[in-house]
Amino acid sequence: MSTGKPAILIVDDERRSLESLERNLADEFDVLLAENTAEAEQLLADNWVQIILCDQRMPDKSGVRFLTEMREKWPDVIRIIISGYTDADDIISGVNDAGIYHYITKPWKPEKLILVLRNAAMMFELERQNELLAIELRVSAGAANTKVNERRQSLRKTYDFDDGIIRSKTSPMNGICDTLIRIAPFDLSVLICGESGTGKELVARAIHYNSGRWNSPFVVQNCGSMPQEILEAELFGFKKGAFPSAVHDYTGLLERASGGTVFLDEIGDTTPAFQVRLLRVMQEGELRPVGSNQTRKVDVRILASSQKNLEEEVQAGRLRKDLYFRLAGLCIQLPPLRDRREDIPLLARFLLNQAMPKLGKTAAGFTVEALSCMKRYCWPGNVREMQNEIERMLVMGPEDEYLGAELLSPKVLMAADPEVSDDLALVGAVGGTLKERVEKFEVKILREALIRHRWNKSKSARELGLSRVGLRGKLERYGLEKDEGKAAPQPEFVENKGVP
Ligand SMILES: Nc1ncnc2c1ncn2[C@@H]1O[C@H](COP(=O)(O)OP(=O)(O)OP(=O)(O)O)[C@@H](O)[C@H]1O
Ligand SMILES: [Mg+2]
Incomplete structure (x- = not known):
């Protein structure tokens, strides 16, 4: 032994x-x-x-x-x-x-x-390890290829416009996706604009995996998160000696992604020097590594995104006009989640399905009340914020049961009127007498306390300094009651297979 x-x-x-x-x-x-x-x-x-x-x-x-x-x-x-x-x-x-x-x-x-x-x-x-490695290399060269191909096929499915970009039948995302499906196969540059978390990178991936370049790399580079000299070196590569720490030649991302797609996030944050280099790639299909006087051919499709209004950046002289026109072969604006509330139930279910294997915990779905709170909230962080909210609900909630509104964070629970994002705005937006306006607030406060206490009237009354009878009177007056039926109906996914 x-x-x-x-x-x-x-x-x-x-x-x-x-x-x-x-x-x-x-x-x-x-x-x-x-x-x-x-x-x-x-x-x-x-x-x-x-x-x-x-x-x-x-x-x-x-x-x-x-x-x-x-x-x-x-x-x-x-x-x-x-x-x-x-x-x-x-x-x-x-x-x-x-x-x-x-x-x-x-x-x-x-x-x-x-x-x-x-x-x-x-x-x-x-x-012994050497020998094992040699055997593994011999055996796995073919296996590795198969694995890569399997993975690429599965990525294609994940980023399919129909399966990967979740939207309802009436969503404003439908028109956008129809356009993107048509242009994806062509080497057109696409500028994807939209607030944080609206799905800009997801859309860029969908374009790549629905193009003829799907079998080559998809590379993401955030242009706003690092000093511009480092960004230039990273994307265009450099010659040994180009700067003190350049101790060897380095092939940049644009060259390494050859045949594929490069997604440049926050393109509005780049310097004039960077913009000139990028324009050359887009116009001539060639680049010059930092510190080199020789150009090299590159074959990449450029997709770019920005949260800023790039036309304003051009006006202000911060973005080259010629580069803007090159980037914006097609310009799409992704709507914020608050402008497509009809997508919220579908997205909630999809994000929950994604979160379950990731967190190793299951839930049956959401209660009607939880979904209606989610539909009322304004989601400034869009789908990403919703993703975090749902992961938190799943972690905090009971295993295998429906996730209730009491699991939502206070800001979502307190969600104001769909059209109004904060209380001060509500004061101005609600018309009527002082009494009517105060009553609107009263309803909001009562609702929030009741949901948080899972409609336990004694606890809610105690917290609000009311008697049980007093609370019941108010609920009757305002017609406030718990949403019927525990489980929200299974949302229907958009049926848009075969969109032309
Ligand atoms: N329609 C959608 N269907 C499914 N998942 C979505 C959808 N939109 C966004 N997501 C998911 O939400 C998250 C945020 O999306 P993404 O990173 O694409 O946003 P972004 O616009 O690039 O955000 P940022 O501006 O902050 O970089 C990702 O996990 C993405 O998969
Ligand atoms: Mg992004």
């Missing part, structure tokens, strides 16, 4: 010698002992041995001869000879035949012996 220590076989005809070696080595090695070569051979056949430590002078066979024979049968085992000085010549002539790793002279010193054996064990392990 293996203890995890390297196994060593010691062969010596002198019992005392064997015992003394065993005493010194047993802490670090699994020690096997043989008093003659026949016994040793049997032990080698029965055990997985890493090292043989063999005496040279033995009555039946010399150590070198025995190790030469064993090399034929078990070539991987590390072979070591122990001998007196007088045998040195013999051993040296036998080193090549027996492939001896080391020979140790008698009398041996325990520390030195252990050191040699430790190195031998390490050597064995390294050789």
Whole structure:
């Protein structure tokens, strides 16, 4: 049975010698002992041995001869000879035949012996790993290709316009997706604008995976998050010596993505120098690495995005007009989530389905009340904010049950009127007498407290400083009641397969 220590076989005809070696080595090695070569051979056949430590002078066979024979049968085992000085010549002539790793002279010193054996064990392990790696490389070159292809096919499905971009039948996203499906196969630059979290990168991926370039890389580069010199070096590459830390040539992302698509996020944050370089790529299909005076051909499709209004950036002289027109072969504006509330139930279900395997927890769906709060909220962070909200609900909620409104964060729970995003705006937006306006607030406060306490009237009344009777009176007056039916109906996904 293996203890995890390297196994060593010691062969010596002198019992005392064997015992003394065993005493010194047993802490670090699994020690096997043989008093003659026949016994040793049997032990080698029965055990997985890493090292043989063999005496040279033995009555039946010399150590070198025995190790030469064993090399034929078990070539991987590390072979070591122990001998007196007088045998040195013999051993040296036998080193090549027996492939001896080391020979140790008698009398041996325990520390030195252990050191040699430790190195031998390490050597064995390294050789074994090398061999495994070589086998794996040989076997897996084909397997790796298959894996990459499988992964690419699955990415194509994930970023399909119909399966990957979730929207309802009446969503304003439908018109946008119809246009994108038509232009995706052509090498047109697309400028994707929209607030944070509206799905700009998702749309860019969908364009790539629905184009003829789908089998080549899709690379994302955020242009606003790093110093512009580093951005230039990263995208265009550099020559050794171009700047103090450029110790070797570097191939930029644009060249490495050759044949594929490069998505430049926050393009409005780039410097004039960067814009000139990029324009050259887009106009001539060539680039010049930083510090080089030679140009190289590149074949990439450029997609860009921005949260800023780029026409304003052009007006202000911060973005080159010629680059803007190159980038905006087609310009699309993704609507914020608050302008497509009809998508919220579908998205909520989709994001929950995505979150469950990721977090290793399941939920049956959302309650009607939770969904209506989500539909009322204004989602300034758009789909990304919703994704975070749903992950949090799943983590905090009960396993396998419907996720209720009480799990929503206070800002979503307190969601004001759909058209109005904060309370002060509500004050101005609500018309009518003072009493009517105050009552609108009262309804909002009552609703929020009741949902948070899962419609427990005693707890809500206590918190609001009302009697139970007083609270009931208000609920009747305002017609406030819990949404009927626990589970929200299963949302229907858009049926737009085969859109022309
Ligand atoms: N219609 C949609 N269907 C499914 N998932 C979506 C949809 N829109 C956005 N998402 C998801 O929301 C998250 C945010 O989207 P994405 O990163 O594309 O937004 P973005 O506009 O690039 O945001 P930012 O401006 O902050 O970079 C991603 O996980 C994305 O998959
Ligand atoms: Mg993005």
